[in-house]
Structures are given as structure tokens and as C-alpha cells.
Amino acid sequence: MGKLKLLTLVAVARAPEPLAALFFAGRRKVVDGRRIDAKAQALGELFNSVRVPGVTPTLADSRRSLQILADKFDLPSPAAVQTRDVMLPGGAGERPARIYDTDLSAADRPTLLYIHGGGWVQGGIDTHDGLCGQVALEAGIRVISLDYRLAPEHKFPAGPDDVLAAYRALRASPRVWGVDPARLAVGGDSAGGNLTAVLMHDLAAAGEALPKAQVLIYPAVDARMQSRSMEALKDAYVLPRDRIQWYLEQYLPEGQDWLDPRVSPLNSPHLAGQPPALILNAGHDPLYDDGTIYHEALTAAGGEAVLHPFPGQVHAFVSARRAIPQAVEAVSLIADWLKARL
Secondary structure, eight states: OOHHHHHHHHHHHHSOHHHHHHHTTTOOOEETTEEOOHHHHHHHHHHHHHSOTTOOOOHHHHHHHHHHHHHHHSOOOOTTOEEEEEEEEEBTEEEEEEEEESOTTOOSEEEEEEEOOSTTTSOOTTTTHHHHHHHHHHHTSEEEEEOOOOTTTSOTTHHHHHHHHHHHHHHHOHHHHTEEEEEEEEEEETHHHHHHHHHHHHHHHHTOOOOSEEEEESOOOOTTOOSHHHHHTTTOSSSOHHHHHHHHHHHSOTTOOTTSTTTOGGGOTTOTTOOOEEEEEEEESTTHHHHHHHHHHHHHTTOOEEEEEEEEEETTGGGOTTTOHHHHHHHHHHHHHHHHHO
16 A cells, blocks of 8 residues: 555544544445445554555564554553552462542452453553553543453453453452452453453352342454354455464463353353443444353343444444543543443
8 A cells, every 4th residue: 555545544533523424434444234334444544554454474574563552543542540560369379450530549449440442462561551451441440451361372261361360369358459349340352352351251150149230342243253254254354264263272272162161251150140241333444243142142041131223334443432432431431431330
């Protein structure tokens, strides 16, 4: 892609919504009746300019692209939010974490343990810094962002083991972290949504206390990848199906059962009795049906689950608040939901 077109797409992605809609007039993609948002299409075409469709990136390029998304298109953590970097127990030693709150000295705080996305191979505290800070501010809660071990250096089950160990540590020593264990939620986006759902399975299987609530942002819950949206959006912007396949191949060791509930939590026998769930999905994301089907499964099991679809959005849109107005709306929705339940 030429430099001029690249600069044009950057400008469109950051332009007001009406100008973006004018730029893509007559060219907006429609899938199963869901028309893509103009700003989302601009962001998607920018991704394709950096990551050529059909070409698997190197691990370093993949990690760099997510950091670029955060740096260029997300907003920073609000100035009113204090942060402190700490170490939390993990599955095989301590893991870095970051605490967000308007008052780090406060005790017995309602808290969200946040699990970042990135296909289990990329992302970290810094890529989700702005999102975590904004949720802490708007919800009036403490957010603790966990830097779990990434594949392929640390394959499954390193990630879910780290999440389980960190959650147990917060419950076991709440005063150390300023957490009220009775008002503890867990949430995450994409692979972090998967790890959140896996945590619910692990806790229920072990007979341990579940959190007060869970937030699942375009979660991956079914590694079969055979849903309608997986086929219809196999060439989607940002997260095409072949990239999901690549992520899973990096994440899972050879011989691992992809239908294991710790990989595909849709298959968990412990869906009943789970805490209230807020699920967000994006209409131009192959994982769109994962969110919908998981909502149906939790509801059918007798649980409380709320699904908020964003039909015109692409995967990772919540991390692009500088470019996509609906990302700001989504973060406020998450914060309001958590504030009401914690």
C-alpha cells in the first residue's frame, strides 16, 4: 500500500464519524445483514496495510502490531487514576501486575482482575493500560491487570494456571491487595475472555468460591471454529480465521485436546451456577458467534448473562477508543455494569 493511502486511512480512522462514512460511501462491508461501521472499516484496512491478508506474521511482528494499536488508537489511562506495579503469584512463580485506582491506599475495594487479550501470544499490561485505567475511573473500582505467561515460550496450561493462581492469591490475602473478596470480578478481552471463562470452569471444578461477576469481551470459547460467523468472516479485518488457527497452534502443545474445557470453555460441565456475565461481541469478528453461543449456553444453564452486540464493529475495537466512538461507549457500558454489581 502506498504511503499516501496509508496516511489517508490514518486520517479517516481519526476523523469524525460523518467524514468516515462519506469516505466509505457505497463501499461499506455487509455480512449477514450487519453493516460495518465506517471507522471500523478504516481501522481494518489499516491493519491489512500492516499485516498482509493470508501472510502469517512473525511472532515479533505480531506482538509489535498490538502495541502499535494501543499506542496510536487507544486513549491513555486517565490522569486521576493512580497505578502501582506489583508481583502476583502465578502458576510457576510470581507474575507482574498493575493496580489501578483513584486511591491506592484504600482498603476493601471492589475489584476487577483483568486478563488481557492477544491470542495467548501477545499483549500485556502496557497494551491494555488505558482500558484498565478508564474502567477503574468510571466504575469507581480497583482494577488489577495480570501479565500472565505467553505462548509459544510458555504453552498451555501456563496461561490459565497463572490466572487461577493470581485469583486465589487475591482471595487468600485480600488485605495485601486492598481487595474486598466479596466484591471481586474477573474479566478480559479475546484470549483474556477465554481465560476468564476457563477460570470459572477451574474454580467450579475445584469447588472453590467464584467471583461476584465476569466480563467477557469478544471471548473465544470454542476451538472447533465451525460457527456461522467463523465461515462468513473467515477473511475479516484484524482477526481472520487463519490467524486464530495460528494463535491456537502457538498456544497449545502437540497432542493437546482442543475441546478440553480449559481450551474450549463452552464444553465445561460447570456452566450452571456461574456468576452474572456481561458479554460483548462484534459483528465483523469471526468470534461473533462465540459470544452469542456462550450467552445462550449460560442462560440455558440457568445463569444470568447479558449480551451486548456491536454489529458494526471489528475485533479489538474496545482497544481503539481514539478512533472508534463505540469503543468509548463499550467501556462505559462495562464500567456501569460493574459498578452496579460490585
